[in-house]
Amino acid sequence: MLVLDRVSKTYPNAVQALGGVSVEVEPGEIVAVIGGSGCGKSTLLRAISGLDPASAGTVLLDGERISAPHQKIGIIFQEPRLLPWLKVAGNVGFGLGDRPKQERAARVATALKRVGLADQAAAWPRELSGGQAQRVAIARALVPRPEVLLLDEPFSALDAFTRTDLQAHLLDLWADAKPTLILVTHDVDEAIVLADRVMVMCPRPGRIFDEIAVDLPRPRDRQSAAFDFVKRRVLAALDRSLSRAVAPADGEAKASAGAALWW
Amino acid sequence: MSLVTMTIAAEQRGTVPAERTAAKKWTRLARPALGLVLPVTLAVVWEFVVRMGWASGRLAPPPSVIFQEFVDLARSGDLQRNTLVTLGRVAAGFGCGVAVATIVGAAAGYSPVIRRLLDPSLQALRAIPSIAWVPLFVLWLGIFEASKITLIAVGVFFPVYLGVMGAIQSVDRKLVEVGRAFRLSDVQMVRRILLPAVLPAYVIALRSGLGLGWMFVAAAELLGASEGLGYLLLDGQELGKPAEIVAAIVAFAVVGKATDWLIAFAAAPFLRWEDVVRQE
The missing domain is CATH 1.10.3720.10 (MetI-like)
Incomplete structure (x- = not known):
């Protein structure tokens, strides 16, 4: 179980990016974190990953305190960040450096087959399309079998079709070992399609404003009334989160707050 | 008649790619060779000029x-x-x-x-x-x-x-x-x-x-x-x-x-x- 207890982050320039976030995430749960820009979503994710540890509060994974990158936690960034000097297979096996060669090759082959890129094992990253490269990044993060997989706006740089495709694919891959997924996104549809629970964050300082459970059976139909109902709730929460964050006198920002999310 | 045209067509289809790869091979060889044209020409010309006795070639040997x-x-x-x-x-x-x-x-x-x-x-x-x-x-x-x-x-x-x-x-x-x-x-x-x-x-x-x-x-x-x-x-x-x-x-x-x-x-x-x- 992943437990965040009053996690705060203050940068050296005294900007408080996170103001005490406390959450409990069950193993195998999929949580989407959504919010306007500057609400600390990415900061929260980086604190959980141990790349940028919290300045106060604790992150506990199965009772173990996380203050540096951990073997049980994988992360996928907005860009694939593949190493250009390694072929696709080398990139997928990057996290298995300590394993015997044979095991590594077998696990890489399985992972590549699983993401549908078995025929690209010997390709260079530059030869891949954006969607393929992100799939390689997903395979690379999943190969060490993390208990928690963090995703920082992983599909936001992709075109709409590839994005929906990869969202479905991610769920499919998740079903293999059911790791905990924490997904930062600014796409409301994406959050509702994937998550068991949507956490809405608000800025200055970043904290959790509202939590909305998504109790829909998978695969979820984006056109259904139930989906639309949840979407309205999330949008309303987002709207309120941004209005409350700005001073009441600041009328202009209040009016445009909801629209800001649709960029 | 139709058979003949068909054979010709087939032959052409067969030869065209071969010709194309041959042409490609030539351009691949010719491209670096292009850089040699100037120095080789100059050398040949200078050799010729000295051989003909138009220049002594004492300070600039052929x-x-x-x-x-x-x-x-x-x-x-x-x-x-x-x-x-x-x-x-x-x-x-x-x-x-x-x-x-x-x-x-x-x-x-x-x-x-x-x-x-x-x-x-x-x-x-x-x-x-x-x-x-x-x-x-x-x-x-x-x-x-x-x-x-x-x-x-x-x-x-x-x-x-x-x-x-x-x-x-x-x-x-x-x-x-x-x-x-x-x-x-x-x-x-x-x-x-x-x-x-x-x-x-x-x-x-x-x-x-x-x-x-x-x-x-x-x-x-x-x-x-x-x-x-x-x-x-x-x-x-x-x-x-x-x-x-x-x-x-x-x-x-x-x-x-x-x-x-x-x-x-x-x-x-x-x-x-x-x-x-x-x-x-």
Whole structure:
């Protein structure tokens, strides 16, 4: 179980990016974190990953305190960040450096087959399309079998079709070992399609404003009334989160707050 | 009738790709050959002009005379001996220069404190024309090998130092973060992320350093040597043998290009991932 207890982050320039976030995430749960820009979503994710540890509060994974990158936690960034000097297979096996060669090759082959890129094992990253490269990044993060997989706006740089495709694919891959997924996104549809629970964050300082459970059976139909109902709730929460964050006198920002999310 | 046209069509279909690949092969061979047209034409024309007696060719010897000089120098062993001496000096100077430049450049690229400490002084030293060091090096180190090798090493140092420092500073922070996320140790980080990331720029730095190394070996040998390709230049000048000078120049060009190619060749397997970009 992943437990965040009053996690705060203050940068050296005294900007408080996170103001005490406390959450409990069950193993195998999929949580989407959504919010306007500057609400600390990415900061929260980086604190959980141990790349940028919290300045106060604790992150506990199965009772173990996380203050540096951990073997049980994988992360996928907005860009694939593949190493250009390694072929696709080398990139997928990057996290298995300590394993015997044979095991590594077998696990890489399985992972590549699983993401549908078995025929690209010997390709260079530059030869891949954006969607393929992100799939390689997903395979690379999943190969060490993390208990928690963090995703920082992983599909936001992709075109709409590839994005929906990869969202479905991610769920499919998740079903293999059911790791905990924490997904930062600014796409409301994406959050509702994937998550068991949507956490809405608000800025200055970043904290959790509202939590909305998504109790829909998978695969979820984006056109259904139930989906639309949840979407309205999330949008309303987002709207309120941004209005409350700005001073009441600041009328202009209040009016445009909801629209800001649709960029 | 229809059968005939069909056969012709089939034949054409069969031959066209073959012709096309043949044509491609020709252009692939012809493209580098295009660069040879100018020098070869000039050489042939000059040979012809001298043969016809329109010019004496005493100060600018025709290709055949230069070739004869090469053969003579090779037969007497002078060419091999002097080339080896020069090559040895370049190798020693290049080795020292690269070793120091790599360590200092890596330290300056990695640590801002070291960079602020060393870089201004090194940039100031870089502004000095390296030949200006010669009198000092001769006073300090004598007129034999040590001063020459030091001069070459100084020439090699700066491009390699700048290249290494710049390459390390410009390593993609996002890739370093991937290394951190996979919990690489410091040694692994250097071996698996930093080294491969800086290698392309490092190879370029080595090649420009080597080019300067050849420049400075010629300068060092011209300023006083009893053997080496630079000595052949000097010898040719003093004895009025232009063919010997040109032969030494050609030897410089050939050996210099060969060593440059050697670096490029040795690095190629590690830089194959870059080729993808170049081919596209």
